[in-house]
Amino acid sequence: MLIRTNRRGVEAILRYSIQRLLAAIPVVAIVALIIFSLLFLAPGDPAALLAGDSATPEMIEELRVRLGLDQSYFVQLRIWVLSIFRGDFGVSIFSGTPVLELVYDRIEATAALSVVTTVFAVLFGVSLGMIAAWRAGGFVDRAVLVLSAVFFSFPSFVIAYILILLFAMQMQLLPVQGYVSFQDDFWGFWVKIILPCITLGLPFLALLARITRTTVIEVKREDFVRTAVAKGLPTNQILMPHVMKNAAIPIVTMVGLGVSHLISGVVVVETVFAIPGIGRLVVEAILQRDYPVIQCVTLLSSFVYIVVNMVVDISYSFFDPRIKR
Amino acid sequence: MNALLPLIEVKNLKVTFHGRTGPVLAVDDLSFQVSPGETLAIVGESGCGKSATAMSLLRLIQPPIGRSEGGSILFGGKDLLQLEYEEMRAVRGREIAMIFQEPMSSLNPVLTIGRQLTETVRVHADASQETSRLRAIELLHLVGLPDPESQLRKYPYELSGGMRQRVMIAMALINKPSLLIADEPTTALDVTIQAQVLDLLSKLQEETGTSILLITHDLGVVAEIAKRVIVMYAGRKVEEATTIELFDNPQHPYTRGLMAAGPRLGSAMADVKKARLREISGTVPIMNGELVGCPFAERCENVLDQCRLAFPQDTQVTETHCVACFNPNGAT
Ligand SMILES: Nc1ncnc2c1ncn2[C@@H]1O[C@H](COP(=O)(O)OP(=O)(O)O)[C@@H](O)[C@H]1O
Ligand SMILES: [Mg+2]
Numbered sequence: 001m002l003i004r005t006n007r008r009g010v011e012a013i014l015r016y017s018i019q020r021l022l023a024a025i026p027v028v029a030i031v032a033l034i035i036f037s038l039l040f041l042a043p044g045d046p047a048a049l050l051a052g053d054s055a056t057p058e059m060i061e062e063l064r065v066r067l068g069l070d071q072s073y074f075v076q077l078r079i080w081v082l083s084i085f086r087g088d089f090g091v092s093i094f095s096g097t098p099v100l101e102l103v104y105d106r107i108e109a110t111a112a113l114s115v116v117t118t119v120f121a122v123l124f125g126v127s128l129g130m131i132a133a134w135r136a137g138g139f140v141d142r143a144v145l146v147l148s149a150v151f152f153s154f155p156s157f158v159i160a161y162i163l164i165l166l167f168a169m170q171m172q173l174l175p176v177q178g179y180v181s182f183q184d185d186f187w188g189f190w191v192k193i194i195l196p197c198i199t200l201g202l203p204f205l206a207l208l209a210r211i212t213r214t215t216v217i218e219v220k221r222e223d224f225v226r227t228a229v230a231k232g233l234p235t236n237q238i239l240m241p242h243v244m245k246n247a248a249i250p251i252v253t254m255v256g257l258g259v260s261h262l263i264s265g266v267v268v269v270e271t272v273f274a275i276p277g278i279g280r281l282v283v284e285a286i287l288q289r290d291y292p293v294i295q296c297v298t299l300l301s302s303f304v305y306i307v308v309n310m311v312v313d314i315s316y317s318f319f320d321p322r323i324k325r
Numbered sequence: 326m327n328a329l330l331p332l333i334e335v336k337n338l339k340v341t342f343h344g345r346t347g348p349v350l351a352v353d354d355l356s357f358q359v360s361p362g363e364t365l366a367i368v369g370e371s372g373c374g375k376s377a378t379a380m381s382l383l384r385l386i387q388p389p390i391g392r393s394e395g396g397s398i399l400f401g402g403k404d405l406l407q408l409e410y411e412e413m414r415a416v417r418g419r420e421i422a423m424i425f426q427e428p429m430s431s432l433n434p435v436l437t438i439g440r441q442l443t444e445t446v447r448v449h450a451d452a453s454q455e456t457s458r459l460r461a462i463e464l465l466h467l468v469g470l471p472d473p474e475s476q477l478r479k480y481p482y483e484l485s486g487g488m489r490q491r492v493m494i495a496m497a498l499i500n501k502p503s504l505l506i507a508d509e510p511t512t513a514l515d516v517t518i519q520a521q522v523l524d525l526l527s528k529l530q531e532e533t534g535t536s537i538l539l540i541t542h543d544l545g546v547v548a549e550i551a552k553r554v555i556v557m558y559a560g561r562k563v564e565e566a567t568t569i570e571l572f573d574n575p576q577h578p579y580t581r582g583l584m585a586a587g588p589r590l591g592s593a594m595a596d597v598k599k600a601r602l603r604e605i606s607g608t609v610p611i612m613n614g615e616l617v618g619c620p621f622a623e624r625c626e627n628v629l630d631q632c633r634l635a636f637p638q639d640t641q642v643t644e645t646h647c648v649a650c651f652n653p654n655g656a657t
Contacts (some may be wrong), residue, residue: 137389223430230383230425231445231496232418245435320435321480 024306031302046093046289090292099296109179110277114262117197121204129212148206160199160272177274196273200265204258211254215247248319256312263301331358337396340377351377353560364537366551372609374560375540379508419449422497426509428490432481439477464495487518508540556580559620566646576648578625627655
């Protein structure tokens with residue numbers, strides 16, 4: 001098959017992954033520090049928001065003391081860092097729920113949305129790009145070029161409203177909003193996640209189709225493809241693995257970038273489609289200056305970002321044996 | 326030799342490339358045949374249409390790059406130019422196999438040697454993984470690679486140019502083709518390796534009985550292994566003879582020029598270019614449809630007025646020797 005693994009290979013990858021994760025610790029630390037400092041400097045006072053409109057200055061001051069917000073920057077930073085090392089991300093200023101619990105409740109929807117979107121975008125984006133490249137200049141090729149330009153330049157919320165208008169309101173095929181866990185209602189899960197995934201995935205798909213097309217056209221010109229044809233290989237075998245394994249690295253790089261970008265797209269899509277995910281959690285938290293929640297989600301997403309990059313890097317050596325780790 | 330039915334018979338082949346500035350006629354009205362077990366060489370400077378001819382036999386020149394048109398390529402009772410895609414695919418790599426000019430880039434860099442060899446067996450025969458693996462080992466052994474089993478696990482970048490060309494030769498011969506096309510198989514290689522690869526080719530031909538169409542710009546290579554030679558210039562066949570006749574009694578001014586420039590086997594490309602510049606000035610014209618008459622006229626020392634009006638017919642010198650020239654002997 002494409003990927004050959006043996007015991008030594010697996011060990012090497014494990015060792016490499018651990019190294020990469022260790023090397024990422026300073027990055028995460030710097031991200032954490034920046035987030036913390038920005039929040040400290042940012043205008044807005046959670047105590048005032050929490051106390052409400054009718055609160056007196058004394059009440060607000062009392063709240064600030066209780067929340068520890070009256071302490072200096074360094075004292076607050078030390079408290080925060082020490083509690084993270086204990087695995088304690090604090091409690092939400094507003095609901096009083098532990099932050100980890102909030103994140104845990106919301107993460108499934110976001111994870112499901114991201115995974116289904118990625119699979120959808122990769123499957124269709126790469127296939128379309130391949131077909132377009134194989135018959136460069138043909139109908140599919142021109143369609144892919146035009147559509148990818150359109151979808152890539154449309155903002156997500158515009159795509160979302162068009163889709164809702166078409167499939168949910170006009171044809172009444174799909175529900176407008178909402179989310180159910182696939183554990184509760186498998187079929188309902190799919191019905192509800194289709195439109196959000198298409199919204200989130202179309203720009204991603206468009207990007208992948210383009211990069212796949214360009215790369216495959218380039219690889220097609222290589223001498224070894226001529227050799228593959230001269231050997232009498234059928235088209236599907238020429239494409240897979242001869243062309244695609246050579247085209248994989250730019251495509252996988254783009255998949256990694258796309259996945260990292262989903263993190264921001266998720267915020268819009270979860271809001272439009274009323275999906276109770278991390279994206280909406282963080283929007284609410286920002287509006288309320290709920291510092292512990294914002295900090296935890298930011299750390300989480302920088303961690304995801306690092307892991308995605310690592311997986312992409314590791315995959316390079318599967319596709320190209322010349323890349324040594 | 327002539328009693329045998331030809332293995333492949335090319336008649337009036339024409340190959341056009343769709344170049345940026347319009348069509349380029351790379352091969353024009355070319356006819357030749359190869360007998361079973363024979364080695365035929367095609368020589369000519371770079372840009373003469375040798376590769377275009379070779380690739381046409383496997384129908385590797387397809388739109389939008391270009392096309393092979395007119396004439397016919399008869400092989401095993403069929404015209405290759407008329408075959409359906411799947412029929413042609415059955416010929417490629419099985420009946421007719423090809424070694425390319427660029428050993429460094431003709432193997433897939435990200436697949437193992439083993440994978441590239443075994444798939445060539447399995448695409449044409451219902452062979453098991455193990456059978457095809459054994460066959461691959463056998464062929465690597467045949468082309469003289471040390472420790473064939475461990476080579477199977479290697480990637481092309483782990484092999485030298487000469488070794489890669491040996492792998493290409495093994496891959497081409499793995500299905501026992503009746504015709505092997507070798508397009509400048511030694512041009513990209515070191516001098517010492519060149520001789521080794523040529524020796525290997527002639528040894529393998531004796532063992533397997535396959536016919537070879539050898540393409541080269543190097544008359545030294547021709548002398549080494551070919552029985553008959555075709556000299557091409559600007560897409561045209563200008564002379565055809567047995568190797569002995571050609572060297573003893575070259576007729577076309579272009580052939581004589583090549584011989585005077587004639588680098589011996591093993592000289593580096595740079596020397597070839599320098600020598601060529603001294604002996605025959607000018608370069609191969611690009612045939613974009615404007616040129617009439619003999620394309621060599623511009624560079625020919627025996628040129629006559631009629632040379633610029635029409636391309637000369639073939640003249641038989643002997644039964645096995647013909648030349649397309651109005652004035653081979655330099656009359657004025
Ligand atoms: N892909 C191409 N597009 C346009 N013209 C080409 C292409 N390949 C070759 N040619 C032209 O066709 C002619 C013959 O080329 P080729 O068969 O490669 O020569 P040779 O193998 O004898 O060096 C040359 O004039 C070359 O410029
Ligand atoms: Mg060539």
